[in-house]
Amino acid sequence: xxxxxxAKTFLSEQLHLFKCPVCQRSFDALDGYQLSCTHNHSxxxxxxxxxxFLLKPSKSEYxxxxxxxxxxxxKMGFWQPMxxxxxxxxxxxNGVALDVGCGEGAHSAYLIEKGLAGPxxxxxxxxxxxxxxxxxxxDIFFLVADLAQSPFATEQFDTILNILSPSxxxxxxxxxxxxxxxIKVIPGKDYLKELRAFQPKENQSYSNKEVxxxxxxxxxxxxxxxxxxxxxxxxxEVTDFLNMTPxxxxxxxxxxxxxxLHHITVDMVILVGNKPQ
Ligand SMILES: C[S@@+](CC[C@H](N)C(=O)[O-])C[C@H]1O[C@@H](n2cnc3c(N)ncnc32)[C@H](O)[C@@H]1O
Ligand SMILES: [Zn+2]
Numbered sequence: 001x002x003x004x005x006x007a008k009t010f011l012s013e014q015l016h017l018f019k020c021p022v023c024q025r026s027f028d029a030l031d032g033y034q035l036s037c038t039h040n041h042s043x044x045x046x047x048x049x050x051x052x053f054l055l056k057p058s059k060s061e062y063x064x065x066x067x068x069x070x071x072x073x074x075k076m077g078f079w080q081p082m083x084x085x086x087x088x089x090x091x092x093x094n095g096v097a098l099d100v101g102c103g104e105g106a107h108s109a110y111l112i113e114k115g116l117a118g119p120x121x122x123x124x125x126x127x128x129x130x131x132x133x134x135x136x137x138x139d140i141f142f143l144v145a146d147l148a149q150s151p152f153a154t155e156q157f158d159t160i161l162n163i164l165s166p167s168x169x170x171x172x173x174x175x176x177x178x179x180x181x182x183i184k185v186i187p188g189k190d191y192l193k194e195l196r197a198f199q200p201k202e203n204q205s206y207s208n209k210e211v212x213x214x215x216x217x218x219x220x221x222x223x224x225x226x227x228x229x230x231x232x233x234x235x236x237e238v239t240d241f242l243n244m245t246p247x248x249x250x251x252x253x254x255x256x257x258x259x260x261l262h263h264i265t266v267d268m269v270i271l272v273g274n275k276p277q
Contacts, residue, residue: 003134007049008033010141014119017096021053021151048134052127053145060126061246067104067132069243074106076237082185082227082268083107086161087114089225089272091181094118095158098175099140100147101125101165105133108140108161118158123150124165147171159183169218176275182219186211188226188267194260195247208269219273228267238262 001009011018012030019026020037029036033045043051090097090111095118099108102122112120123145124130134142145151147168157175162184172182186208196204216222233241238261242248 003049004033004045004047006138007045007051007141010119011035011045011051014096014121014141017119017121017153017156018151019153021055021145021149026153046134048131049142050130050134051143051145051151053123053143053149053151054125054127055146055149058125058127058146060128062103062126062128064128064132066243067126067129069240070245071104071106071132071136072240073237073244074104074110078231078241078264078266079107080110081229082266082270083110084114085225085227086163086183086185086270087111087116089183089223089270090116090159092118092158095180096156097121097159097161098152098157099123099161099163100167100172101162102133102142103129103165105129105137105140105142107163109133109137111161112137112139121152150175167215169215173218173275178275179277180275182273182275184215184271184273186269186271188228188269190228190265190267192245192247193265193267194263195241195245195251197260198251199247212269212271215271215273219271222271222273225270225272226268227270228265231264231266233262233264235262 015027020041022041023039025037027035027037034042036042097120099122102124105122108120108122121141123143125146127144130142130144152175154174155177158180160172160182189206242251
């Protein structure tokens with residue numbers, strides 16, 4: 001089946017998960033490949049099967065080559081130990097999941113491979129990320145949208161995945177069903193420390209205290225799970241690794257030989273909160 005038709009089938013079954021980001025009303029019609037709200041705001045499915053909900057254009061710093069590098073790094077397993085732990089923390093494997101700020105979607109794709117079985121919707125403000133994700137992965141419904149003007153209906157989601165991406169807890173609680181889970185992944189203090197060593201002095205250390213405190217204010221009963229491991233990279237992977245994050249962009253080619261970048265520390269914290277029942 002063509003991607004656009006697969007997406008159309010998904011949308012017609014899951015129309016209740018969405019709302020119009022312009023007038024906040026529900027979508028009650030899918031006419032051909034066009035979604036319209038009761039106020040006649042309409043959004044067209046693209047050939048790739050994605051929807052574009054941005055009300056104003058957004059310029060992303062993430063280019064296609066950078067996203068391709070990030071995708072290759074994901075594929076070689078860079079985040080797998082973290083994702084294995086994250087997967088074990090998901091309460092409702094068959095629930096509706098929303099991947100917020102999904103980038104090119106590799107994390108959701110991996111979780112589906114592991115057994116995440118309900119509908120998975122992934123969105124990002126970056127069109128490049130969403131396009132690459134939609135071209136690469138099956139079984140994820142991708143859309144371009146801004147968390148600040150989200151096109152999702154109230155209390156329809158069981159799980160929100162918020163992996164290294166921005167948060168809006170008021171919005172997360174609006175979207176989650178009562179008792180639903182928000183799973184947020186943030187860097188630990190030693191995350192990519194070998195790369196941080198190349199940064200100006202003031203950027204070499206990182207504290208997640210503020211982000212963690214904010215999460216705990218919204219979800220006082222939240223649990224915290226530290227994940228720490230290291231990954232060995234070959235020369236090609238070091239190049240992709242440097243391309244995939246803004247921290248790597250200014251590092252000169254000659255410095256790429258530096259041995260320390262072939263052995264990278266992944267230090268992350270997974271925060272899990274539930275919306276009250
Ligand atoms: C560091 S990347 C993480 C991407 C992916 N979750 C991952 O871990 O590979 C942060 C992502 O958040 C997205 N983002 C930033 N602001 C956003 C917003 N207001 N709405 C949706 N996505 C946003 C960026 O475009 C980017 O793809
Ligand atoms: Zn509308």
